[in-house]
Amino acid sequence: MANLPPKFESSNLPEVQIKTHPITDKYELTKIELGVGLSGKVYKCIELNSQTExxxxxxxxxxKARNExxxxSQVCQHNNxxxxxxxxxxxxxxxxxxEKMLGGELFDRIKEKEHFTEREAALMTRQICLAIRFLHQNxxxxxxxxPENFLFATKDENSILKLADFGFSKNxxxxxxxxxxxxxxxxxxxxxxxxxxxxxxxxxxxxxxxYIMLCGYPPFYPRSExxxxxxxxSRIKQGQYNFPTDDWQHISKGAKDVIQSLLRIDPKSRYTVEQVLCDPWLDKHREVPLTPLTSGSLLSESKQGWPAMLELSLSEMRLKDTISLKPLSETNSLFKRRQKPKCSSED
Incomplete structure (x- = not known):
């Protein structure tokens, strides 16, 4: 089990010290790409003195870059x-x-596991919330x-899960x-x-x-192309989702209760990060059932579907008539599994 930080952390955060001398004085830059975000690419580099990657x-x-x-820099001392x-x-x-994260993204780890359990989902949710609590406290x-912004530090099974990418973050x-x-x-x-x-x-x-960790697909998704x-x-704004029996019948009531408390459309009645960490499903995560989940196989099945959707800001969505994506019906059988007969033309 990973060593997790104490429940309450201190503030008084430092500000970034930006260096203006050449980065190549300390690091060797490479063209090996580790990741891509909306604001920029991430590459491997090597610290010259220690040869640390x-x-x-x-x-x-x-x-915006300076803000990121x-x-x-103000929150990076937290363990998650x-x-x-x-x-x-x-x-x-x-x-x-x-630091270079060696263990891959959250959902990639789930897809690789032969038997991903509800208890592991609770542990990962707890680590996600520990990171967010530190942000909110400050x-x-x-x-x-x-999920793309949560990375494992190492390939070890008990690796710490860490939050990355603060390009949209704001005080x-x-x-x-x-x-x-x-x-x-x-x-x-x-x-x-x-x-x-x-x-x-x-x-x-x-x-x-x-929700996705527990079943392998999102609660809100497009039913059309x-x-x-x-x-x-509209479904997001009205909080319209369900727990399909085939995939949720063996998942605990505690897990569903946490999701329902988080997916409340009124932000004032939604669980705060402190409330969710005090919920028994997370607070007593070691007692959560070891129920095997199908989320890993479904995430693998859907790799060309919803996780591959382009990341779109609202400004980009205003140009949605010029954006072309391959229809989900051609890429992912998961949506056929969840598809229901249309009762209206809202989509």
């Missing part, structure tokens, strides 16, 4: 957040040097809580959250409908991730 995110210099580096090591800036590029809303104590930043499957209803929202949007996303249909948006 690191990861470096390369961004165009901007106010500052927020990441990817450690930031150095930040460099020249005339056009910013380099955020981080006035930070992540705003892009999704909600210093300014209002108004920008519609999101990834469609994980977006909270208030981000779609309200002029202002708060950190509760992160908790909705936790509910979506937990449109990538983010009006119908899907």
């Amino acid at each position: 690191r990861a470096v995110k390369v961004l165009n210099v901007s106010k 580096a500052m927020i990441h 957040i990817v450690q930031l090591i150095d930040v460099y800036e020249n005339q056009s590029k910013m380099y955020i040097v981080m 006035g930070i809303a992540h705003r892009d809580v999704k 909600y104590r210093e300014s209002n959250l108004t920008s519609p930043c999101y990834t469609p499957y994980y977006v909270a209803p208030e981000v779609l409908t309200a002029a202002r929202y708060d950190k509760a949007c992160d908790m909705w996303s936790v509910g979506v991730i937990t 449109r990538n983010f249909s009006i119908g899907m948006q």
